[in-house]
Amino acid sequence: MSGGADLRRVLERHWAQLDLTPLGAEAALRTSKLPVVTDHGAVSAATDGNSLRHLLIPLQGRRRIPTGRIGGTLHITERALQDDDTYGRFADVVCTRRDLDDVFTGLCADVLVALEADGRRPYRTTLAVVNRWRQLFSGVPRVLTEAQEVGLAGELLVLLRLLHEDPGAVRFWSGPEGGRHDFSDGLHAIEVKSTNTTSERRTFEVHGLDQLEVPDSGRLVLAWQRFERSPRGRTVGELVAEAARLCDDESELWLRLAHVGYQRALMGDEGALRLSPVEGRWYEVDEVFPRLTTASLRGPVSDGLLDVRYTVDLAGVHSPELGDPAVDAFLDEVGRTS
Numbered sequence: 001m002s003g004g005a006d007l008r009r010v011l012e013r014h015w016a017q018l019d020l021t022p023l024g025a026e027a028a029l030r031t032s033k034l035p036v037v038t039d040h041g042a043v044s045a046a047t048d049g050n051s052l053r054h055l056l057i058p059l060q061g062r063r064r065i066p067t068g069r070i071g072g073t074l075h076i077t078e079r080a081l082q083d084d085d086t087y088g089r090f091a092d093v094v095c096t097r098r099d100l101d102d103v104f105t106g107l108c109a110d111v112l113v114a115l116e117a118d119g120r121r122p123y124r125t126t127l128a129v130v131n132r133w134r135q136l137f138s139g140v141p142r143v144l145t146e147a148q149e150v151g152l153a154g155e156l157l158v159l160l161r162l163l164h165e166d167p168g169a170v171r172f173w174s175g176p177e178g179g180r181h182d183f184s185d186g187l188h189a190i191e192v193k194s195t196n197t198t199s200e201r202r203t204f205e206v207h208g209l210d211q212l213e214v215p216d217s218g219r220l221v222l223a224w225q226r227f228e229r230s231p232r233g234r235t236v237g238e239l240v241a242e243a244a245r246l247c248d249d250e251s252e253l254w255l256r257l258a259h260v261g262y263q264r265a266l267m268g269d270e271g272a273l274r275l276s277p278v279e280g281r282w283y284e285v286d287e288v289f290p291r292l293t294t295a296s297l298r299g300p301v302s303d304g305l306l307d308v309r310y311t312v313d314l315a316g317v318h319s320p321e322l323g324d325p326a327v328d329a330f331l332d333e334v335g336r337t338s
Helices: 004-019 098-117 122-137 146-165 236-246 250-259 324-333
Strands: 030-038 041-047 053-058 074-082 087-095 188-195 203-207 219-234 275-284 309-313
Touching (some): 041 087, 087 122, 236 250
Antiparallel strands (some): 074 087
16 A cells, blocks of 8 residues: 555646646546556546646446535536546546645545545545545635744644654644644643744743643643744745655645645745744643643633633743753653553
8 A cells, every 4th residue: 555645746746747738629637547446447637727636536337426615625526538548437626726736635645545445435435535624625825924933833843853753753743633732642742832032031822721731641841942033044844845754644744734724835935934943942841830720720610711821931930941861752752652
């Protein structure tokens, strides 16, 4: 079975080659068979006259599919094709926004992985994958704010440290998926706080009563980082590219990046924010670490209490700062018990 990263590269290669192929006068699509074959035929890549990318899933028998929009820009239509390379009826999956090509390629790679594992009901399998990704195609494109870029850069630096030890560590990046902590394997958790302020104060904001809550029978560490703008720094795009090279499942990486609002088409490196880490501190969140949690409050928390936020100043932290050997030992433990 091929990996998601391998299939992503296969898709990119087929789509690029198709774009160089002239589109026939009466043809709606250029098609190319992919090395993934279901019980009802091969899956094909395709492009149209606007260079939109398509994935063609063979349909079985006389089955009809409801045609229409799945997400805001993600569509599935039924299409009949007959040419030198392709014949039959297909479910045509297409994204109508080119700036979402990265996300769409991740979705298609996930579909191919699922079809390699089980090609008996290709349309049903495709829908199951599409439903996981659909919300990422519903919104309008947005550009990350500087503060969001800094926060993402901080999380990517931690992710890179984890990936150097475990190419599958993307699965522990739980924050984009709605997890309580930025990284977690259930027992070991990491909360990342990053700033690019010029102030000498080492502060960060905490959102909610559970963000600094230690996992049951587990450990939580806080990774605080300060960045500065620097022409010698790295862009978020460069950090993403390194993570993509190191990880063994690019689709999972792109899914999480899409959840936090990152889109490569909107984050070109030309003129992009370049950041250099100038200070970093890691702490074990223990009984004396300053924090608010549900357990630390007297009495039950009112249902009407919403959006609890507070600021922690590291100058008031009496927990010992973790040195590099202790941090490395902690990161090495992540995933060992999952």
